Amino acid sequence: xxxxNALPPEKLQELAKSLPAxxxxxxxxxxxxxxxGAEKGKVVLRFAPFPSGALHIGxxxxxxxxxxxxxxxxxxxxxxxxxTIGSVEKKPLKEGYSLILNDLKAAGVDPDAIFYKSDRxxxxxxxxxxxxxxxxxxxxxxxxxxLRLNRENGVACPEREKDSDWQVAQWEGMLSGQYxxxxxxxxxxxxxxxxxxxxxxxxLLRISEDEHPRVGHKYRVWPLLEYSWAIDDVELGITHVIxxxxxxxxDQMEEALWVALGLKGPHFAHWxxxxxxxxxxxxxxxxQEVLSGQYDGWTDPRTWSFGxxxxxxxxxxxxRSFVLSFGMSLADIEVPAESLYSENRKLxxxxxxxxxxxxxxxxxxxxxxPSGFGSVQLANHPDHNELGHRILRLTGGRLYIPSKxxxxxxxxxxxxxxxxxxxxxxxxxSDRSIRATFTSQSNKPIPRxxxxxxxxxxxxxxxxxxxxxxxxxxxxxxxxxxxxxxxQFERFGFVKLDLTESPSLMRFAFAHS
RNA sequence: GCUCCCGUAGUCUAGUGGUCAAGGAUAGAGGCCUCUCGAGCCUCUGACGCGGGUUCAAAUCCCGCCGGGAGCACCA
Numbered sequence: 001x002x003x004x005n006a007l008p009p010e011k012l013q014e015l016a017k018s019l020p021a022x023x024x025x026x027x028x029x030x031x032x033x034x035x036x037g038a039e040k041g042k043v044v045l046r047f048a049p050f051p052s053g054a055l056h057i058g059x060x061x062x063x064x065x066x067x068x069x070x071x072x073x074x075x076x077x078x079x080x081x082x083x084t085i086g087s088v089e090k091k092p093l094k095e096g097y098s099l100i101l102n103d104l105k106a107a108g109v110d111p112d113a114i115f116y117k118s119d120r121x122x123x124x125x126x127x128x129x130x131x132x133x134x135x136x137x138x139x140x141x142x143x144x145x146x147l148r149l150n151r152e153n154g155v156a157c158p159e160r161e162k163d164s165d166w167q168v169a170q171w172e173g174m175l176s177g178q179y180x181x182x183x184x185x186x187x188x189x190x191x192x193x194x195x196x197x198x199x200x201x202x203x204l205l206r207i208s209e210d211e212h213p214r215v216g217h218k219y220r221v222w223p224l225l226e227y228s229w230a231i232d233d234v235e236l237g238i239t240h241v242i243x244x245x246x247x248x249x250x251d252q253m254e255e256a257l258w259v260a261l262g263l264k265g266p267h268f269a270h271w272x273x274x275x276x277x278x279x280x281x282x283x284x285x286x287x288q289e290v291l292s293g294q295y296d297g298w299t300d301p302r303t304w305s306f307g308x309x310x311x312x313x314x315x316x317x318x319x320r321s322f323v324l325s326f327g328m329s330l331a332d333i334e335v336p337a338e339s340l341y342s343e344n345r346k347l348x349x350x351x352x353x354x355x356x357x358x359x360x361x362x363x364x365x366x367x368x369x370p371s372g373f374g375s376v377q378l379a380n381h382p383d384h385n386e387l388g389h390r391i392l393r394l395t396g397g398r399l400y401i402p403s404k405x406x407x408x409x410x411x412x413x414x415x416x417x418x419x420x421x422x423x424x425x426x427x428x429x430s431d432r433s434i435r436a437t438f439t440s441q442s443n444k445p446i447p448r449x450x451x452x453x454x455x456x457x458x459x460x461x462x463x464x465x466x467x468x469x470x471x472x473x474x475x476x477x478x479x480x481x482x483x484x485x486x487x488q489f490e491r492f493g494f495v496k497l498d499l500t501e502s503p504s505l506m507r508f509a510f511a512h513s
Numbered sequence: 514g515c516u517c518c519c520g521u522a523g524u525c526u527a528g529u530g531g532u533c534a535a536g537g538a539u540a541g542a543g544g545c546c547u548c549u550c551g552a553g554c555c556u557c558u559g560a561c562g563c564g565g566g567u568u569c570a571a572a573u574c575c576c577g578c579c580g581g582g583a584g585c586a587c588c589a
C-alpha cells in the first residue's frame with residue numbers, strides 16, 4: 001500500500017487504467033428490510049387501533065408499514081379493534097369505529113378482515129381457570145393503592161399463595177358480581193421483586209362496570225392489553241406484530257404469558273417514535289378540542305387526522321411514501337411537515353390547474369384601458385397544455401392586485417402578468433384603490449404582478465393548517481369548481497375547495513405552498 | 514431512580530469489517546429555464562457524538578462516557 005501511495009500521480013493513472021473495472025456499486029435496498037421468519041403468502045399482520053377517535057398522522061406509520069409488509073409478502077392485513085373498556089382517561093367512543101374505518105379507506109388501505117376485541121372476551125375468560133389452578137396466576141383483592149405500594153416494595157399480596165380452589169371461587173365471584181369495580185383483579189405470577197417494577201405480577205383482568213359502546217353491559221370483567229393480545233395474536237394467526245417501540249414491554253409480557261399458557265406466538269418488530277414537528281398535539285388532546293367544539297370537527301387541520309389531511313388535499317400516496325421513507329429505524333425522530341409536503345407537491349404539481357388569487361386586494365383603476373383586451377385566455381398549467389385553459393373577462397376595466405406589490409412599486413411601471421404594463425400612481429386612495437395608466441404591451445423586465453379582474457371575482461377564504469384564515473379574491477372561473485377540486489393559487493400555494501358558501505364566497509383549505 | 518432503546522450533514526435516511534476520500538431525500542446557496550415567489554434542469558455547501566480498545570483494516574465489533582427518547586397504570 002505504502003509503495004503504491006509513494007508513486008507519482010502519472011504512474012498511478014497508468015496503473016489505474018491497467019486494472020480491471022471497479023466492482024459495481026453495492027446494490028441499494030429499496031423498501032423495508034426483510035421480516036424475520038417471514039414466508040411469502042403466509043404473513044399475517046394486524047393494525048390494532050383503540051377506537052377513541054380519528055386516526056392521526058402518528059398512526060400512519062403503523063398503517064403503512066403493516067400494509068407495505070402485506071404487499072411485500074403477499075400476506076394479510078387485519079384490523080383488530082383494541083376496544084377493551086379502557087380507563088377514565090381513555091374510553092372507547094361509539095363513533096371511533098367508523099371514524100377509523102373511513103380513515104383507513106381514505107388512506108387507501110383495505111383490510112382483509114376486521115375483528116373486535118369486544119367480541120372475543122369469552123376467549124379471554126377461557127384460559128383463566130387453568131391459569132389459576134396451575135398456580136400461574138391468582139386473584140388479588142387488595143385495593144389498587146395497596147397493590148401499587150406492595151409492588152413498589154416488592155412485597156407479595158396475601159392472596160398470592162392461597163390454594164387453587166379459593167382462586168377459582170374468587171374468579172367466579174368476579175364474573176358473578178360478588179366483587180365490584182376495583183375490588184379484585186387477576187394477576188400473573190411473574191416475580192414480586194422483578195427488577196422492572198412494571199413486571200411485578202402484572203394485572204391480567206379487572207372489573208369495570210362502565211358501558212361499552214358495542215357490547216353495553218354484557219361483560220363486567222375486562223382483559224388488559226397484554227393478556228388479551230397474548231391470546232388473540234395466537235388465535236387470529238398473526239405471524240408478525242409490528243408496532244411502535246413504546247410497546248416493547250408489552251411484547252415481553254406477551255412472551256411471559258405464552259410461556260404460562262403454553263402457546264407459541266408471533267415475531268415482534270418495532271419502529272421508533274415519530275413526531276411531525278408541526279403536529280405537537282396528541283390524538284387524545286385533539287379529541288378534547290373536537291368534543292368541546294374548539295375545533296372544527298375531526299377534520300380540523302390542527303388535529304392532523306387522516307381526514308384533516310384529506311381535506312387539505314394531502315394525498316394518501318404522499319403520506320405513504322413519507323412514513324415509509326423512515327423505514328424501520330428505531331431512532332426517535334421529529335420531522336418537519338415540509339418533507340410530507342414535498343412528497344405531495346410531486347404528485348400535485350403536474351396535474352393541478354393554476355388560478356389567479358390575490359390577498360389583501362387593492363383595486364386598480366386603469367386609465368386608457370386598451371381596446372382589444374375584453375378578455376384574455378390563460379393556460380391552466382404552464383407546462384401541461386393538456387390541462388386546457390380558461391378565459392378571464394376584463395370588460396370592467398378594473399383589476400385587483402395585492403397591496404403588498406402596490407406598496408413597493410408606487411409610482412413605478414409594473415407588468416400585469418400575462419397582460420400588459422401600467423404605470424402606477426404615487427398613492428393609494430382611501431377607498432383602497434389606485435390609479436394606473438396603460439403604458440405598453442411588450443413583456444419587459446419589470447416587476448410582474450398577479451391580478452384578478454374585479455368583475456366576476458369571488459371572495460375566497462382559505463383555512464390554514466394552524467386554524468387561521470386568509471382571505472382574498474379569486475378569478476371568476478373558480479365559480480365552476482366542484483367540491484374537493486384542487487388548484488394552485490399562483491404565488492400562494494395548493495388549495496382544495498372545501499365549501500361553496502354562496503356563488504361569490506368560496507372556502508378553501510390550504511395544503512402547502 | 515429503575516428498565517429498555519437510539520445517536521451518520523439543519524432534518525430524515527442508506528450503510529451489518531475492506532467496494533465509504535460515506536449514497537439518497539429534504540432543506541439551504543448559486544446558475545439556467547419559466548410572463549408564479551411553483552415545477553424542471555445544472556452546480557455547490559454540509560455528517561459517522563466523545564474517548565479507549567480489538568483488527569493489516571472500524572460508521573460497522575467490544576468497553577466507558579456524553580447526549581436524546583420511551584416505558585415504569587386495575588390505559589392502549
